[in-house]
Amino acid sequence: MKIKKPSDLTAKVAELRAGLSGKTRLQVSLGTCGIAAGGSPIAAALRKHIAEQGLEKKFEVVDVGCLGLCYCEPMVEVKSAKGKSIIYGHVSEEQIPAIVAAGASKTAEGLEALKTSLYYPEEQAKPKKKVVQTRIALRNSGRINPEKLEDYLLQDGYQALAKVLSDMKPAQVCDELVESGLRGRGGGGFPTGKKWQFAAAQPKGQKYIICNADEGDPGAFMDRAVLEGDPHAVLEAMAIGGYAIGSDTGLIYIRAEYPLAIARLKKAIEQATAAGLLGKNIFGSGFDFNIELKYGAGAFVCGEETALIHSIEGKRGEPTFKPPFPAVRGLWGKPTIVNNVETLANIPAIFRQGAAWFKSIGTPGSPGSKVFALAGKISNVGLVEVPMGIKLRDIIFELGGGIANGREFKAVQTGGPSGGCLTAKNLDTAIDYESLKALGSMMGSGGMIIMDEDTCMVNIARFFLEFTVDESCGKCTPCRIGNKRLFEILDKICAGQGTPEMLDQLEELGNVIKDTSLCGLGQTSPNPVLSTLKNFPEEYKAHIFEHRCPAAVCTSLLNYTINENCIGCGICARNCPVNCISGLPKTRHHIDQSKCIKCGACMRSCKFAAIDRK
Amino acid sequence: MTCCCEKTESALEKLSRLEPEKTASLNAFLDQLPIGKDVESNRAHLIVALHQAQGIFGYLPSEVQQIIAERLKLTRSEIYGVISFYSYFTDQPIGRFKINVCCGTACFVKGANLVVEQFSRELKIKEGETSADGRFFLGVLRCVGACSLAPVVMVNERVYGNVTPAMVSKIIADCKD
Incomplete structure (x- = not known):
């Protein structure tokens, strides 16, 4: 049925509600992570079992997106029609x-169920835990079938668009968004409503709205979860934005590395167009809006909006100087808005529930919630969406389940290669855009890489600089050459060739790059170095003055030796790829340090803890 | 040396002779693009054309670049500039088994670099190289988004999770033509 006016949508939803089967849903998480962990065979086996047992009237198997519980994939959620889960x-x-x-009705015998209260905060009348999630951007992810428009409509989908198109003028839409205080979730934190106002103020004519789905920050995967789990929310938000700024064309710039997200977006666009929710004269308002997909080709800098625009134009993705801002002169010289996926995913909820509701969540300066991707040495790797202003401790130890394998917490890197690290003394900081910046890090896209005592901070800084050197577009000198020099210094320190003056060089060069680079990539690239230098100076000094890596990571500074536990079984010698271990059977063996390549194969194969790494 | 007025084989002719099916498929794709006289709007099709071409040929040989340049009315140098800018594109043929080790931050802190070193030792190729027999390509990726399985290795479409250096020889053994 084609939806031609708002009342058609109401009728359609009523029809869908009436037609609900009342079956218990067996939801299998099939995002990229779920599939990689083996979710598809589980879904197939569930379907087979239901068919064999003749239980089709009682159960239905539903493929859903990512619920954020990546650490326990493959996962199955049993959900009754009444919402018990x-x-x-x-x-x-x-x-x-x-x-x-x-x-x-009950937990299966012999199995343990996960605590759902962490994931369904609103369904828990009296939360027993003090920390619960607030899911706005991820509200449908992992709960609906992303490939069915009907599932989205049943979750109040496209109601915000209907309301905006029938009750609000474009200027009111921008004002409401300014009022909500929503800030860009992709990194910078610029007020989204202001951006829309700038573009809306430009003379009438061709304008564009672009969804930035080039999630390049390694270790952040919330945008992928939204696109795979709730693609219609992004489309709805783009249409609202198009109406607000006077644009009839939306473009989604997506990484080619996300084939599943691309497939689901394509399907969602087809469905929305067929239903009349995109295309000509949406809801009979006279507003036309179409969405196209554009593919990235692997360049981190294309997350920067001017670089992204050049990439869509078919050029090298190099950033240009702002102003003019894209809202004034963007794609093909026309006013253009670039919004990140997570930012857009918040927008339908804001227009359904109002700016005042949104402002009531989070902090006054950073309203709303933020999705964080927890990865690294943490027990519960996955996505959590929490109100702004939450303490780091609550994210890591309550929702994240603490550090994996009972190790000690050392640091957390926020904001990816552009951010910095926070340490144990920052655990009680309330997280928002300003507090992270004050600590020398940044919100970034919301990746949180948790590190324990086995992580070398110098080596991590070197890793991020290697990334930046790789990804620098090469247009401006401080970023192209400065970062390369920073990397070389760090490389020398990790290799045990550090000199005392390097500490000052790192700081001075880092600050120059920060002050003089053209775009956000360069201006933030020294952050990992500067913040580890500030928080862990003793690790740098141990590398330089004592030629020692306290975390035992930097291979050039390590020596493998055999201790008195050795019984002479010879398994290490057989596993050594360079044959540098010798010794008679049943006597203590010896490693020839001049030949050792420090691969650690001996240590992994030894069953008697007879190999030391120092 | 042949005389310059002698007719030389064009890129399209050469490619049609060497790879007739693939060339036909590329041509069919280019035919349906709305290409006009305006270079600016033609350029907007460049990246999608390169994606398509790399999907067909596996890489972007110079003849393919020449054909796309002629169709879109762009210069070869500009096309090469774009190919060399984006890490997804390559102008070198790569091995049939594309072994990509994820070196995103989550995989890195869990020891992905040791996995890369082990592959490098066993296959006797460096990162970014293809083995002499054309079977294996060893590369690194920046985050495939499966951070819960870190370190992750992808061999073509197949994903291996929680990879340790000890698993490397088994992964290589799994690669059968």
């Missing part, structure tokens, strides 16, 4: 009969 992690095919037999 039980989540199982690390599901194997053998467990399926027990899970189906137990249904939604």
